[in-house]
Amino acid sequence: MKKFKKLLSILIAIGLALTMLTGCESKNETNGGTTSEETIKIGVLVADVSGEEALGFRSYYENYIAKNYNVEFSYTDALASAEDEKAAIEKFASQGYKAVISLSSSDRAQQIETCEKYGIYYAVASGVLADEQFETYKRYEYFVGQVGPSNTTEFEAGKQMGAYYKDQGVSNVAIYGAFIPSPMHVYRTAGVISGLGLTYGGADDMEGIVGQIFADQSVDLSKLSGDINVVSYMQGYGDTTTDEINAAIQNNPDVFISVGMATTFFAQPLSKAGISFSDIDSFTSANGTSIKEGTLTYLAGKYSSSIGPVFALVYDAVNGNVIRDNDDNAVSINQSYLVATDGTMFDEYYVSDNGDSPIYNVEILNTIIGNDVTYDDVLALVESK
Amino acid sequence: MSSFNKVIKTLVVPIMVFAILEIICLTQGQNIINNIKAFDNFVVYTAIVMVTTIALSINLNSGRFDFSLGSMAALSSAIGAKISYLLCAGNNYSAIVMLLITIICGALLGLLSGVIYVTLRIPPIIASLGVTLVYEGLLYTITGGKYLMTEVQNDAMSSFVGTWVYATIIIIIVLIIVIVIFDYTRFGIDYSALRNGQKVAVNTGVNEVKNALICYIICGTLMGIVGFLNAARNTNINGGQLNFGSISIMFTAFLPMFIGTYIGNYTNEKIGFLLAALCMSMLNSTFAVLANKVTASSQSIINAVLLVLFLIYLNNKDAFLKKIKKQS
Numbered sequence: 001m002k003k004f005k006k007l008l009s010i011l012i013a014i015g016l017a018l019t020m021l022t023g024c025e026s027k028n029e030t031n032g033g034t035t036s037e038e039t040i041k042i043g044v045l046v047a048d049v050s051g052e053e054a055l056g057f058r059s060y061y062e063n064y065i066a067k068n069y070n071v072e073f074s075y076t077d078a079l080a081s082a083e084d085e086k087a088a089i090e091k092f093a094s095q096g097y098k099a100v101i102s103l104s105s106s107d108r109a110q111q112i113e114t115c116e117k118y119g120i121y122y123a124v125a126s127g128v129l130a131d132e133q134f135e136t137y138k139r140y141e142y143f144v145g146q147v148g149p150s151n152t153t154e155f156e157a158g159k160q161m162g163a164y165y166k167d168q169g170v171s172n173v174a175i176y177g178a179f180i181p182s183p184m185h186v187y188r189t190a191g192v193i194s195g196l197g198l199t200y201g202g203a204d205d206m207e208g209i210v211g212q213i214f215a216d217q218s219v220d221l222s223k224l225s226g227d228i229n230v231v232s233y234m235q236g237y238g239d240t241t242t243d244e245i246n247a248a249i250q251n252n253p254d255v256f257i258s259v260g261m262a263t264t265f266f267a268q269p270l271s272k273a274g275i276s277f278s279d280i281d282s283f284t285s286a287n288g289t290s291i292k293e294g295t296l297t298y299l300a301g302k303y304s305s306s307i308g309p310v311f312a313l314v315y316d317a318v319n320g321n322v323i324r325d326n327d328d329n330a331v332s333i334n335q336s337y338l339v340a341t342d343g344t345m346f347d348e349y350y351v352s353d354n355g356d357s358p359i360y361n362v363e364i365l366n367t368i369i370g371n372d373v374t375y376d377d378v379l380a381l382v383e384s385k
Numbered sequence: 386m387s388s389f390n391k392v393i394k395t396l397v398v399p400i401m402v403f404a405i406l407e408i409i410c411l412t413q414g415q416n417i418i419n420n421i422k423a424f425d426n427f428v429v430y431t432a433i434v435m436v437t438t439i440a441l442s443i444n445l446n447s448g449r450f451d452f453s454l455g456s457m458a459a460l461s462s463a464i465g466a467k468i469s470y471l472l473c474a475g476n477n478y479s480a481i482v483m484l485l486i487t488i489i490c491g492a493l494l495g496l497l498s499g500v501i502y503v504t505l506r507i508p509p510i511i512a513s514l515g516v517t518l519v520y521e522g523l524l525y526t527i528t529g530g531k532y533l534m535t536e537v538q539n540d541a542m543s544s545f546v547g548t549w550v551y552a553t554i555i556i557i558i559v560l561i562i563v564i565v566i567f568d569y570t571r572f573g574i575d576y577s578a579l580r581n582g583q584k585v586a587v588n589t590g591v592n593e594v595k596n597a598l599i600c601y602i603i604c605g606t607l608m609g610i611v612g613f614l615n616a617a618r619n620t621n622i623n624g625g626q627l628n629f630g631s632i633s634i635m636f637t638a639f640l641p642m643f644i645g646t647y648i649g650n651y652t653n654e655k656i657g658f659l660l661a662a663l664c665m666s667m668l669n670s671t672f673a674v675l676a677n678k679v680t681a682s683s684q685s686i687i688n689a690v691l692l693v694l695f696l697i698y699l700n701n702k703d704a705f706l707k708k709i710k711k712q713s
Contacts, residue, residue, distance in 0.1 A: 050531040050532035077530045077625070078530055221677050236681075239633050240685070241619075243684075244676060246422075247676035250419060268620040272547055273422065
């Protein structure tokens, strides 16, 4: 009996050991060219859960990246405040998440501080930090970096859009400032004002206009001056937005210029009213429909897989290769916008970045994933797209 | 009071409101309603406010403060949008199918809210707070916290609120049905008896529970209509209205309810609500004219101040009129 018990114990021990080894083997599968012992859990901070751009980004991570790499993405609900962002990061930390990718911008400084405190890698995938903020945090251990349009690029995108309509000869415009004082929207709106050939409080340069919009937390129409008449300005989204968009439509603008989210919220009423509109958003199917119907007449957009390089940076960092620039700072790489003004131009970008064949596909991402990847590799790839 | 006097006193508030607001708009070189689009918006907004006001007044006038009205509107419209999209996929029948489903869902949600109230026998304000949280949670679960857009963005929906015609039909039908139910049926007589003296009414054989349940069903039905109109007008349904976020739908009706009740002293109360809704819609249209000068937050403040001023007037009406007479 004693021998039997001993034998049984040995068999159980061997069984357990084999089970554990089998488990290890299954988790040591090669994914996308890298080897990882366990699924890497990445938290994604989002403020917008409904917008065309946000849905495109989410689909790329969840339906493409997660299938091709050993990662698991967990999205937050719509974060409405800096407190919500902090709480979400703390929740990720308590659940053993290795990294956080931020698409929410209520308080990026606090996000970085919180991730640093809990030892979670952090990267910005939408918008970038203000220059002063980046200077402050660029040496933080867990701040991986940011890949996206710089503030100057945001301004230029707005300026190009404003100039497009000025060249078209519009005389009355309505402007949607999206979620000012979000920095990216401030810079875009300042660009639109500049591109339309208007001055704001006497200023016509980027710094002058941006500084005043930040101070006003809005666009004060009485400060605008120039040949084109801004018949309506609105920002944000809430209980009164429907009344505001109706008021804007009643003013019969030649065009409704939006610096973000118009394609999500206003495409229907603007189309119905026969008012053309523009947006800085993303190359998604809904925007394709609008641009082919002729209602969306200008789209400066990112493609859904444009957040691929940020994932690669985070993935490298978690696997031990924290990429730094040549001055040993966190990575900061500018991405440009693509512009479409008709269906053909739209398809050129949309078709090449779709579903299972994104622009940043596995083969391309693998060139910047690995222990030998350097800043120059990442920079070269992003600049080539 | 003679009929002529009644008509004058019924119309004095809307006429005064129109005169004041039109003068304000004229200072900007515009009118309250400048074009057909403005008129369409005016009528649709009137319908939403009137129906919400009637729904709010039904329970409030019986001493039942119902916080769950907004959540009923939001949840019923979300369910209606999801089902109608499954059935119609955004075709020409989408709007009417969604309206019908939303009304049915609203009635069921109203019934459930009423059952909870009469079963638990806790103060209606507490019961309605709990129901609000539950309905908002269900809404969040159904939508994942996202805005429902695909389901409500189609030609049928935008056509429904793109003209004054359908909103006018809704106003007329709702008014007729509500007036008939509350003024010409046994239920209406019982409701009136309970409203004026609950104990006496119950002692004379009025079934209080049955009456309350019917009230909740009617409220839910009306809020279903409001939910549909809001979805069509906003071109989305906000699925992330947690922590009493839906209450704002109901709060739009407070000022018109008090104004309507005041006007109701001289005419049918429901007609009073229509006239009050017209006043609110004129104010809303004036805000549209002044949109570049009066910000959205300022508009909310103005609405709140007007509500407080009107309540102050109502509570001190006799003293106020006495003072005016004395001075004259």
